[in-house]
Amino acid sequence: MLFFSFFRTLVDQELKNGIEVKGFLKSMDQYLNLKLDNISMITDEVKFPQLVAVRNLFIRGSMVRYIHLNPQSISTDLLQDASRRGK
Amino acid sequence: MSETETTPPASEDRREDLYLESYSFTTAAQIIGSVDRKVFVYLRDERTIFGVLRTFDQFANLVIQDAVERICLPGKRYADEERDTYIIRGENVTMMGELDIDKEDQPMESFTRIPFKEAEREFKQIQHNIKLSQAKKQEILTKNGLVGDYIQDP
Numbered sequence: 522m523l524f525f526s527f528f529r530t531l532v533d534q535e536l537k538n539g540i541e542v543k544g545f546l547k548s549m550d551q552y553l554n555l556k557l558d559n560i561s562m563i564t565d566e567v568k569f570p571q572l573v574a575v576r577n578l579f580i581r582g583s584m585v586r587y588i589h590l591n592p593q594s595i596s597t598d599l600l601q602d603a604s605r606r607g608k
Numbered sequence: 609m610s611e612t613e614t615t616p617p618a619s620e621d622r623r624e625d626l627y628l629e630s631y632s633f634t635t636a637a638q639i640i641g642s643v644d645r646k647v648f649v650y651l652r653d654e655r656t657i658f659g660v661l662r663t664f665d666q667f668a669n670l671v672i673q674d675a676v677e678r679i680c681l682p683g684k685r686y687a688d689e690e691r692d693t694y695i696i697r698g699e700n701v702t703m704m705g706e707l708d709i710d711k712e713d714q715p716m717e718s719f720t721r722i723p724f725k726e727a728e729r730e731f732k733q734i735q736h737n738i739k740l741s742q743a744k745k746q747e748i749l750t751k752n753g754l755v756g757d758y759i760q761d762p
Contacts, residue, residue, distance in 0.1 A: 542703075548638050554668065556638040560705070570680055570715035571648055571656075575705035579638055581668055584652070584702045 544578065553582030639664045642706045647672070652700045654735065656680070658707070659694065667698035679727040681734075686719045687727030 544557030557578045639661075647661045649670060659675035675691040749755070 540702075548633070550633045550635050550638065552635065554635050554638060569650075569656075570686075570719065571658075571678075571707065571712065572705075573715050574708045574711040575648070576708050577641075578703055578705040579642070579668075580703045581698070581701050583699065 542578065542580065547577065550582075553585055555580045555582070555585070555588075635666050635668055636664070639668065639704070642704070646707045646709055646712070647704055648707055649696060649704045650702045651696070652702055657691070657694060657696075659691075661704075665698075668701050668704075669698040670694075670696045670701065670704070672696065679724070679731045680719070681722075681727060681730055684719045685722050685727070686716065687722050687724040689724040 542557065542560060544560045546555060547558045548556040557580065558576075560572060560575055560578050642661050643663065645661060647659065649657045649659075649672060651657065656678050657672060657675050658678055659672035662671045662673050664670050672694040675694045677689045677691050678686060680686045
């Protein structure tokens with residue numbers, strides 16, 4: 522589980538319909554379904570006023586376009602190691 | 609009570625550990641904490657449904673009880689419509705969030721409620737406009753060999 526290395530780092534991701542979400546990665550699975558904590562930002566606040574009351578967010582992997590990780594919070598060495606181990 | 613009665617045999621103990629280990633990276637493990645809690649579900653066609661999550665499966669198919677569909681429109685307006693029970697097919701789910709029931713009404717206080725029919729009409733118009741602009745974009749992209757995946761159903 523490569524992405525396990527990034528657990529508890531801040532991720533910023535965009536979904537296929539242009540929504541952008543930011544939060545702490547809490548868990549993920551084989552389908553790239555994600556669970557985020559502390560949702561701090563979303564592009565369209567008009568459309569999601571309920572977001573202040575959200576405790577955690579489950580995002581279906583099929584709707585994810587990309588996940589962005591802050592370069593300061595990841596270790597490239599660890600990432601290289603994890604990708605090459607091929608487990 | 610003797611010790612043998614209170615502690616399970618060692619082999620059974622290990623089996624349980626094994627189960628928990630394989631369980632931690634599944635869809636089920638992510639959603640199970642939200643069962644019987646109030647959630648909002650954001651669907652692929654941009655609709656938002658609020659309700660109590662009753663059950664789910666590995667595809668994120670969801671059963672939502674006492675569902676309310678809410679439309680939020682620009683200009684701080686919203687509309688609610690009660691919908692009873694939903695069984696949502698997983699492929700239509702974009703995201704699902706657990707709501708803090710103490711805070712959930714807070715953001716709506718500054719909103720004005722309008723009739724649902726009216727909101728629905730405006731919402732569909734907005735969706736239609738998005739669809740048109742996306743179609744135009746897609747046409748240009750396809751012409752240049754880029755097949756995108758932004759497809760919104762009407």
